[in-house]
Amino acid sequence: MATEKRKTENSATGAKDELAQAAARPAAQAAQRASASESDSGRLTLDNVSARYGAFRAVKDVTLAVRPKSVTALIGPSGCGKSTLIRTINRMHETLPGATVSGSISLDGVDLYSSDVDPVRARRVVGMVFQKPNPFPTMSISENVSSGLRLTGGTSKSEIAGIVEDSLRRAALWDEVKDKLNQPGTSLSGGQQQRLCIARTIAVKPRVVLMDEPCSALDPVATLKIEELIRDLAAEYTIVIVTHNMQQASRVSDETAFFSMDDDRAGYLVETGPTAEMFTNPKQALTEGYIQGRFG
Amino acid sequence: MSTPVASIAKLLTQPTSGERARQRINGGMRVIVGVSAFLAILPLIALILFVILKAAPYLVPTFFFNNPLDKEPGVLNAIVGSLQLSGLTVLISGPIGIAGGVYLSEFASPRVVATGETVIDVMLGVPSIVAGVFAYLILVPVLGFSGWAAVAALSILTLPIMMRSTQEVLRLVPQAIREASLALGVPVWKTALFVSVRTALPGILTGVILAFSRALGETAPLLMTARGTNAENWLDFSTTMNAMPIVIYQYSNAAGDLLIGQAWATALILMVIALTINVLVRGRTVNSRTA
Numbered sequence: 001m002a003t004e005k006r007k008t009e010n011s012a013t014g015a016k017d018e019l020a021q022a023a024a025r026p027a028a029q030a031a032q033r034a035s036a037s038e039s040d041s042g043r044l045t046l047d048n049v050s051a052r053y054g055a056f057r058a059v060k061d062v063t064l065a066v067r068p069k070s071v072t073a074l075i076g077p078s079g080c081g082k083s084t085l086i087r088t089i090n091r092m093h094e095t096l097p098g099a100t101v102s103g104s105i106s107l108d109g110v111d112l113y114s115s116d117v118d119p120v121r122a123r124r125v126v127g128m129v130f131q132k133p134n135p136f137p138t139m140s141i142s143e144n145v146s147s148g149l150r151l152t153g154g155t156s157k158s159e160i161a162g163i164v165e166d167s168l169r170r171a172a173l174w175d176e177v178k179d180k181l182n183q184p185g186t187s188l189s190g191g192q193q194q195r196l197c198i199a200r201t202i203a204v205k206p207r208v209v210l211m212d213e214p215c216s217a218l219d220p221v222a223t224l225k226i227e228e229l230i231r232d233l234a235a236e237y238t239i240v241i242v243t244h245n246m247q248q249a250s251r252v253s254d255e256t257a258f259f260s261m262d263d264d265r266a267g268y269l270v271e272t273g274p275t276a277e278m279f280t281n282p283k284q285a286l287t288e289g290y291i292q293g294r295f296g
Numbered sequence: 297m298s299t300p301v302a303s304i305a306k307l308l309t310q311p312t313s314g315e316r317a318r319q320r321i322n323g324g325m326r327v328i329v330g331v332s333a334f335l336a337i338l339p340l341i342a343l344i345l346f347v348i349l350k351a352a353p354y355l356v357p358t359f360f361f362n363n364p365l366d367k368e369p370g371v372l373n374a375i376v377g378s379l380q381l382s383g384l385t386v387l388i389s390g391p392i393g394i395a396g397g398v399y400l401s402e403f404a405s406p407r408v409v410a411t412g413e414t415v416i417d418v419m420l421g422v423p424s425i426v427a428g429v430f431a432y433l434i435l436v437p438v439l440g441f442s443g444w445a446a447v448a449a450l451s452i453l454t455l456p457i458m459m460r461s462t463q464e465v466l467r468l469v470p471q472a473i474r475e476a477s478l479a480l481g482v483p484v485w486k487t488a489l490f491v492s493v494r495t496a497l498p499g500i501l502t503g504v505i506l507a508f509s510r511a512l513g514e515t516a517p518l519l520m521t522a523r524g525t526n527a528e529n530w531l532d533f534s535t536t537m538n539a540m541p542i543v544i545y546q547y548s549n550a551a552g553d554l555l556i557g558q559a560w561a562t563a564l565i566l567m568v569i570a571l572t573i574n575v576l577v578r579g580r581t582v583n584s585r586t587a
Contacts, residue, residue, distance in 0.1 A: 097405070123478065136495070
């Protein structure tokens with residue numbers, strides 16, 4: 001397969017190179033995307049990150065290191081800024097009127113907020129899956145998966161067909177949709193739509209995948225499928241998942257970060273650690289109380 | 297101390313005086329609104345019947361295929377003139393209006409949006425005679441009585457319709473869809489065009505069709521600009537053009553049964569075209585809602 005060959009040729013390319021390369025030529029870009037899963041990059045470092053909506057500070061001074069190719073769960077009571085925080089990682093927060101970010105977020109040492117990183121390019125490297133499945137209503141299943149590639153350009157038609165199949169397989173959806181690729185994406189069930197959105201996200205070959213409560217709109221069976229998928233994807237991508245479901249955090253994540261909010265309703269990081277440890281032997285009383293269901 | 301409690305059977309079956317009054321009011325209201333509704337549609341029914349009855353004798357093939365000065369006079373030049381004027385109006389104001397609506401919905405800051413919406417409201421409130429006067433006193437001295445002046449006057453009226461309808465259907469596109477696109481690393485302009493506009497396209501086209509229908513029925517600006525002619529004019533917008541509203545206005549003031557009858561007949565054609573467009577648009581909207 002052509003993509004396989006390209007992968008071996010470019011095995012050493014990392015996220016850093018991709019970000020730093022100012023004007024990526026289409027061919028080189030495609031090659032780099034293909035090599036994404038091979039390199040051992042995707043270390044995410046948040047340093048003193050604060051996020052505001054106008055004057056209101058929703059996230060306060062979060063410092064967090066996310067290991068490459070692992071699943072990090074962000075847990076905590078409603079309104080403590082978890083979703084806001086992950087939206088700062090792919091620079092989606094700033095798309096809202098009046099929303100600002102301070103501090104630094106770097107991926108493999110490159111500051112995602114530095115002046116030579118275009119937000120559009122940052123979003124290609126850091127993908128996102130949303131709370132409610134949001135396939136494009138005017139597009140078919142296969143068009144949904146290829147939308148990112150088609151709308152960002154630089155990928156040939158012949159490559160796209162292969163990437164669509166590959167992405168759907170990775171999203172564990174191929175067998176269910178292979179005979180109806182031309183039907184609307186919205187014709188699928190909620191759980192299938194969410195896996196379609198995951199396929200769409202990984203089709204552009206990101207290094208980091210953010211998931212904002214990806215199962216909260218799904219039934220338990222669909223949830224289980226997505227969780228299995230998240231475990232599989234962790235072999236290739238750095239995953240940060242926001243969840244309200246603590247069982248889910250304990251099932252899917254390697255690391256857990258617990259957030260709470262202070263008197264000004266600003267969210268802050270209480271503690272972080274390996275998931276098993278956080279759930280059995282948390283250091284902070286606040287974490288223990290939340291995990292045992294005493295508040296939140 | 298406890299008040300005596302009525303039995304459940306009594307509560308359910310024995311009518312109270314208030315209840316009888318309520319039933320009477322109910323019945324009375326029913327009659328009043330029913331009669332009002334009938335009165336409301338009565339003029340419409342009368343209008344349609346009158347137009348059809350008066351027009352029928354004059355609806356002969358030559359009426360559609362001949363021009364006013366032909367031996368068997370018709371209004372072909374007015375029909376094609378109306379379609380050309382409305383068509384060109386939509387071709388010019390459509391892209392500008394749609395682009396303006398896209399700008400307000402997808403790009404503008406909240407403050408610009410508020411200003412823009414006020415401007416649109418003002419423009420929507422411009423009476424057609426005012427657009428006509430503007431074209432007559434400012435454009436006609438330069439362009440002469442012409443299709444171009446008419447198209448300019450009509451565009452003043454259709455531009456805000458197009459902007460408003462585009463902005464409104466784009467507002468119905470869920471924010472989640474835009475975010476999905478942006479999060480894939482798609483640039484803002486491509487998201488606006490290939491995701492937002494693409495999703496709202498049926499609604500945007502509906503706005504275009506309604507603007508066409510609006511332009512088709514406008515009379516005052518045409519009388520002051522295109523002015524009407526007996527000649528058949530294909531695509532020469534630099535000179536006078538005929539149009540159905542002009543024919544209706546002029547013929548109904550004319551002497552002679554033939555011209556007055558042709559005014560009715562032209563009115564029927566205009567009405568059928570406008571009704572057809574409205575019904576089609578309604579069908580589209582209903583379909584897209586249920587889909």
